[in-house]
Every structure is written in structure tokens, then in C-alpha cells.
Amino acid sequence: MYEITFATITNWIDTFLGKYMPEWLVTTVECLLIGVGLLLVYALLALFYIYFERKVCAAFQCRLGPNRVGPWGLLQSFADMFKMLIKELITLKHIDRFLFALAPYLVIIASMLSFACLPWANGLQIIDFNIGIFFLIAVSSIGVLGILLAGWSSNNKFTLIGALRSGAQMVSYELSIGLSVLTMVAFAGTMSITGIVEEQKDLWFIFSGHVPAIIAFVIYLVAGTAETNRGPFDLPEAESELTAGYHTEYSGIHFGFFYLAEYLNLFIVSGVATLLFFGGWMPLHIPGWEGFNAVMDYIPSVVWFIGKAIALSFIIIWFKWTFPRLRIDQLLKLEWKYLLPINLVNLVLMVIIIVFNLHF
Numbered sequence: 001m002y003e004i005t006f007a008t009i010t011n012w013i014d015t016f017l018g019k020y021m022p023e024w025l026v027t028t029v030e031c032l033l034i035g036v037g038l039l040l041v042y043a044l045l046a047l048f049y050i051y052f053e054r055k056v057c058a059a060f061q062c063r064l065g066p067n068r069v070g071p072w073g074l075l076q077s078f079a080d081m082f083k084m085l086i087k088e089l090i091t092l093k094h095i096d097r098f099l100f101a102l103a104p105y106l107v108i109i110a111s112m113l114s115f116a117c118l119p120w121a122n123g124l125q126i127i128d129f130n131i132g133i134f135f136l137i138a139v140s141s142i143g144v145l146g147i148l149l150a151g152w153s154s155n156n157k158f159t160l161i162g163a164l165r166s167g168a169q170m171v172s173y174e175l176s177i178g179l180s181v182l183t184m185v186a187f188a189g190t191m192s193i194t195g196i197v198e199e200q201k202d203l204w205f206i207f208s209g210h211v212p213a214i215i216a217f218v219i220y221l222v223a224g225t226a227e228t229n230r231g232p233f234d235l236p237e238a239e240s241e242l243t244a245g246y247h248t249e250y251s252g253i254h255f256g257f258f259y260l261a262e263y264l265n266l267f268i269v270s271g272v273a274t275l276l277f278f279g280g281w282m283p284l285h286i287p288g289w290e291g292f293n294a295v296m297d298y299i300p301s302v303v304w305f306i307g308k309a310i311a312l313s314f315i316i317i318w319f320k321w322t323f324p325r326l327r328i329d330q331l332l333k334l335e336w337k338y339l340l341p342i343n344l345v346n347l348v349l350m351v352i353i354i355v356f357n358l359h360f
Contacts, residue, residue, distance in 0.1 A: 007123030034126055042115060042264060047077040049263040052310070053317050060321045084259075087252040092154070095249070099153035104250065104257035106146030111261040111268070113139040118271045119193055121281045121301035132193035133185055136272065137178060143261065144170040150258075151246035162245030165235045165328060169226060172335045173233075176223035179343040183216040183350045184209070184276045197280035203287065204279040210358065212350040217277045219339050219346070221315065224269035226331070228262065231320035235328055270312035274305060278312075281305040 013033075017026045051066065051074065058065030066073025092100070117136040119125035127135065144167060151163020187209050188196040199205075205213050226233035247258045274280055281301035285293045326334070352358075 006121050010123065038112065038116060038126065042112060042260075043081075045267055046260045046263045047081060049266060049313070050077045050080070052313070053263075056314065056317050057321050060318075081256075084256040085253060089252040089254060090249075092249055095155045096153040099149045100249075101254070103146045103150035103153060104247075104254045106149065107143050107261045108146075108257045110139055110142035110146065111264045113142070114268045115264060117193060118268065118275070119197065119280060120305050122194075124302070125194070128194050129192070130195075131191045133181060133191045133196070136193070137174075137181065140268070141174060143265070147246050150250070154246075154249040156249055159246050159248050162235075162248070166229060166246060168328070169229070169233065169235065169331060172332060173223040173226040173339075176219055176335060176339045176343055177227060179340070179347055180216040180220035180223065181272075181276065183212060183343075183347050186347070186350055187213065187354060193275055193280075197275055197282060200279035200282050202285055204277065204282070204284070206277040209277075209350070210353055212346050212353060213277065215342065215346045216350070217273065219343055220273055220276070221312070223335075223339060224273065225316050225319055226335075228265040228269055228316075230262070230266065230316060232323040232325050233331060234320070234325060235331060266313055266316060267309060270309040270316065271305070273312050274308040278308050279304075280308075 014026065014030065017029055021029065054073075054076070055065045057063075066076035069076040069079050091097075114136055116126040117132060117139075119128065129135070147166045147170070148163045151159040151161075151166070154160075184196070184205060185191055187205060188199045190196060190199070200208075206217055207213075209216075229235075247255055250258065281304050283293075283296035283299055283301075283304055285296060
């Protein structure tokens with residue numbers, strides 16, 4: 001089933017538009033369709049994740065969670081979204097107005113560019129080229145600039161401390177994320193996201209990559225949680241210390257941008273882990289179990305990708321509502337003294353496995 005590609009549909013749309021429009025207009029219309037689709041999926045996914053985390057958090061704390069607005073509280077996230085959209089944008093004195101207004105847009109643009117790199121199925125991706133992983137890591141790093149600008153331009157000691165914490169945290173943990181990704185890129189032999197997924201059509205890398213793949217996955221999950229500023233690594237916005245951290249002074253839709261980006265970054269981290277370790281849109285195949293493999297092929301590839309990403313997101317949410325917040329010295333010690341050295345040794349171990357052909 002994974003051999004069926006969505007490129008058939010996209011090529012049909014391109015051919016259909018080409019019959020009635022000049023080439024430049026076809027390109028413009030296709031870009032508009034992609035943009036609208038991206039924004040729609042982005043918004044709906046963020047609303048789902050807000051509801052999902054509230055329900056998971058409630059279950060961990062023996063509560064009900066949202067249960068009043070709509071059946072089972074399903075419309076609570078929509079109500080919150082509309083409330084945020086109509087809230088006033090408060091203008092502050094003694095701030096750098098340009099940078100203050102620019103910061104949330106940098107955060108949301110970085111999130112959307114990263115989101116656009118994720119292939120949901122074979123042929124169903126916006127950006128796909130031979131250095132896709134490199135591009136993904138590059139654009140995801142833009143978000144820290146928005147956070148630093150937000151904290152500095154607000155002219156508030158709490159926001160500045162939050163921004164400095166975030167800068168130290170995100171720059172540190174990007175190293176572990178990069179090395180974990182590099183370990184799997186070396187194993188796959190390509191930087192193309194589609195190519196990495198297609199290498200897993202028979203067996204996912206988490207199984208075929210032996211111990212180094214498992215170590216890389218665990219480190220990626222910890223570093224990804226820190227990179228998204230989620231508990232227990234949520235020091236940049238520690239409510240008990242910094243009121244709300246780097247976005248304390250933001251209101252209305254500007255605050256909403258930070259809020260949306262945080263939840264979508266959760267999906268992006270989970271989606272990248274799905275692509276690198278769990279086969280992306282590829283179904284679960286076990287060598288020799290032809291009947292089982294045939295049944296797995298009937299499940300649509302989009303369902304495989306979304307299901308895996310949500311399962312990994314549940315684990316990251318589980319972290320937040322289980323472990324207490326770390327101190328800043330503990331957070332940096334974990335990265336520089338433990339994760340980074342382990343990652344470097346793990347990369348060498350993966351190279352040895354590849355050179356001597358020790359994998360499945």
C-alpha cells in the first residue's frame with residue numbers, strides 16, 4: 001500500500017490547471033493552495049494538541065479536563081482560539097517596538113517552515129529535496145532568534161532572564177539533536193527525508209539500527225523535549241519564577257503565535273522522530289511474516305504517520321506531567337556532561353556498524 005503515491009493527485013491538479021491557465025498563473029495558484037492548506041492543517045493540528053494535552057494532563061492528575069464546551073469539551077480549544085483572536089494588542093512603553101512586533105513572527109515562521117518539511121505520505125510533502133534534513137535543522141534554528149528578541153525587546157527583567165535561559169538551552173540541546181539526526185543520516189546514507197523513509201520499507205531503523213539507533217532515539221527524545229521548552233525543561237517560561245518568561249508582555253494574537261508554535265513544535269519533534277526511527281509513513285513490516293505485512297499495507301500511509309507522531313507526542317507530554325522542573329545548572333550539566341559525550345561515542349559506534357556491515 002505504501003507504494004501508492006499522492007504525486008498522482010498533485011500531478012493531476014497541475015495538469016488540470018495547465019489546461020486553462022498560463023504557466024505563471026498555475027504556479028501562483030498552486031502556491032496559494034499549498035499556503036492555505038498548510039495554514040489550515042497547522043491551525044487544526046494546534047487546536048487538537050491543545051485539547052489532547054489537556055485531556056492527558058487531566059488523566060494523570062485524576063481530573064476530567066475540558067468537558068463543558070461542546071460534547072466531551074471538544075469545542076473548548078476553538079472557544080479559546082476565538083477569545084485570543086479578539087483580545088486587544090496592548091502597546092507598551094519603553095520597548096523596542098519593531099523587534100517586539102517581529103519576534104512572534106520569527107517564531108511562527110520557523111515553526112511553519114519546519115512543518116512544511118514533514119512528508120505525511122509518499123508524495124504528500126511541500127518541500128522535498130536531497131538535503132531535506134539539513135534544511136529542516138537550519139530553519140528550525142530560527143525560532144530561538146524570535147525568543148531572544150522577544151525577551152530583550154520587552155524591556156522587562158523577567159522576559160530577559162527567560163530569553164537568556166532559552167538561548168543557552170536551545171543552543172546547547174541543538175547539538176544533541178543534530179548528532180542524533182546525523183547518526184541516522186549516516187545509517188541511511190542520504191539526507192533526503194523521502195530517501196530516509198524509503199530505506200525503512202522493510203524494517204524501521206529503530207529495529208535495524210541495533211543499539212546505536214535506540215541510543216540516538218532516546219537522546220533525540222530528551223533533547224527534542226528541551227528544544228521545545230517543554231517540562232521538565234520549561235525554564236524559559238517558568239511560571240513560578242518568571243510569571244510567563246520571554247512572552248510575559250505579549251497579548252492577543254502575538255501571544256497566540258508563541259502558544260501555537262509551542263504545540264506545533266511538539267508535533268514537529270515527534271514527526272521528525274517518526275521519520276528517522278519509525279519509518280515515517282511506512283507500515284510495520286516483519287521479515288518473513290508475509291500475511292501480517294499484507295494486512296499492515298492496507299492501513300493508509302497518512303494514518304501511519306499521524307498515529308506514530310501522536311504516540312511519540314504522548315510520551316513527551318508524559319515527561320512534562322511526571323518529572324519536576326530542572327534547575328538551569330542541572331539542565332546544562334545533563335547536555336554537556338552526559339548527552340553530548342554519549343552522542344559522540346554513539347556516532348562512532350554507528351559508523352563502525354555501517355563499515356563492517358553489522359546491521360540487518
